[in-house]
Amino acid sequence: MKALQVELGERSYPIHIGSGLLDKPELIRNHIAASQVMVVSNETIAPLYLDRVCDMLSGYEQHSVILPDGEQYKNLDVLNRIFDALLEKRFNRQCTLIALGGGVIGDMTGFAAASYQRGVSFIQLPTTLLAQVDSSVGGKTGVNHRLGKNMIGAFHQPRCVLIDTETLNTLDDRQLAAGIAEVIKYGLIRDTGFFNWLEENIDRLTGRDPEALGHAIERSCINKAEVVAADELESGQRALLNLGHTFGHAIETATGYGTWLHGEAVSTGMAMAADLSARHGWLSGEDALRIRRLLVRAGLPVTPPESMSKTEFMDLMAVDKKVLDRKLRLVLLKSIGEALVTADFRPDLLNETLEHYHQKAS
Numbered sequence: 001m002k003a004l005q006v007e008l009g010e011r012s013y014p015i016h017i018g019s020g021l022l023d024k025p026e027l028i029r030n031h032i033a034a035s036q037v038m039v040v041s042n043e044t045i046a047p048l049y050l051d052r053v054c055d056m057l058s059g060y061e062q063h064s065v066i067l068p069d070g071e072q073y074k075n076l077d078v079l080n081r082i083f084d085a086l087l088e089k090r091f092n093r094q095c096t097l098i099a100l101g102g103g104v105i106g107d108m109t110g111f112a113a114a115s116y117q118r119g120v121s122f123i124q125l126p127t128t129l130l131a132q133v134d135s136s137v138g139g140k141t142g143v144n145h146r147l148g149k150n151m152i153g154a155f156h157q158p159r160c161v162l163i164d165t166e167t168l169n170t171l172d173d174r175q176l177a178a179g180i181a182e183v184i185k186y187g188l189i190r191d192t193g194f195f196n197w198l199e200e201n202i203d204r205l206t207g208r209d210p211e212a213l214g215h216a217i218e219r220s221c222i223n224k225a226e227v228v229a230a231d232e233l234e235s236g237q238r239a240l241l242n243l244g245h246t247f248g249h250a251i252e253t254a255t256g257y258g259t260w261l262h263g264e265a266v267s268t269g270m271a272m273a274a275d276l277s278a279r280h281g282w283l284s285g286e287d288a289l290r291i292r293r294l295l296v297r298a299g300l301p302v303t304p305p306e307s308m309s310k311t312e313f314m315d316l317m318a319v320d321k322k323v324l325d326r327k328l329r330l331v332l333l334k335s336i337g338e339a340l341v342t343a344d345f346r347p348d349l350l351n352e353t354l355e356h357y358h359q360k361a362s
């Protein structure tokens with residue numbers, strides 16, 4: 001078992017990574033302040049893991065709320081079901097919420113915890129690779145709006161993140177690949193050595209080698225924890241974690257939430273960001289190709305849907321949270337392992353990238 005720490009002063013918290021951790025109640029019980037505990041999960045994950053989590057919580061006044069499964073349910077209407085359950089059970093401000101699931105459940109539970117009675121505690125038990133390497137760490141919580149992805153939310157840090165790598169055994173290959181997209185992202189934005197390791201070990205990851213998966217999760221969490229500790233509220237370098245996301249969120253919104261997986265959209269977005277970076281002469285053409293090849297080997301898409309026009313991309317990208325003073329800012333690459341956030345990209349080159357990808361798709 002590995003333990004890391006997200007260093008945020010009095011709001012610091014541990015990330016435990018290991019196999020079979022859902023049978024180690026002592027790792028979460030220390031982080032539950034009072035008797036009331038609400039587990040939030042969904043109809044796919046609950047039958048697999050809820051009983052084990054309830055066993056970990058024996059002795060507490062525990063309840064659960066089971067949401068429908070899917071990105072299309074990550075909205076304010078469905079969020080209300082968590083508040084309904086908390087109020088019906090008379091949960092007070094000392095209660096703890098527990099997110100058992102992937103990024104959708106984690107983001108929604110975290111947002112419910114951020115806003116219920118102006119803020120209660122929560123714990124993350126992430127069960128997808130994507131949630132284990134990214135969304136469970138760092139305290140970004142929220143829901144989607146019809147007009148934009150993750151547009152309603154709050155920063156609210158969990159008390160503890162418990163990653164049981166065994167839960168990946170029930171995750172399908174498409175979801176595993178979606179998580180690998182976020183793993184590759186860390187190599188691209190700040191960890192050249194990790195990118196090189198991924199090039200050598202990608203087949204072990206897609207083949208579910210436990211040692212390789214454990215290493216990738218740990219290295220991703222180290223990277224994420226360092227970035228969050230340095231810039232919790234995204235006034236600077238945390239925005240780099242959004243490599244590929246401006247293009248990717250546009251794809252998710254355009255195609256209808258849940259059609260493209262988040263990681264698939266990010267993969268395509270990273271390929272597009274690499275293309276645009278190469279057009280600026282920052283990234284070499286050869287490195288842009290290396291990135292594309294790695295994503296393809298991970299089983300990820302690198303071309304946006306044919307239906308998306310240049311205008312649709314531009315309209316949807318204008319709703320991005322990185323837009324400042326109506327100016328679009330993009331995360332681009334200077335090299336593999338070094339990224340920047342900039343509004344000083346050339347609009348004609350962005351146009352060329354969108355044109356190029358539109359032709360590729362059709």
Ligand code: NAD
Nearest residue numbers: 044069102103104127128130131134135140167170171262
């Ligand atoms: P998800 O939560 O929809 O989970 C993917 C699918 O896998 C779902 O059908 C789920 O029920 C199923 N599942 C989960 N665990 C399983 C298991 N162990 N076995 C079998 N099936 C399982 O998707 P995701 O990829 O985990 O998360 C994507 C979401 O995370 C998006 O909404 C994205 O915006 C968000 N996100 C948030 C952050 C953040 O910092 N807060 C970062 C990245 C992504």
Ligand code: GLY
Nearest residue numbers: 138140238241242
């Ligand atoms: N996933 C982006 C962030 O946590 O900032």
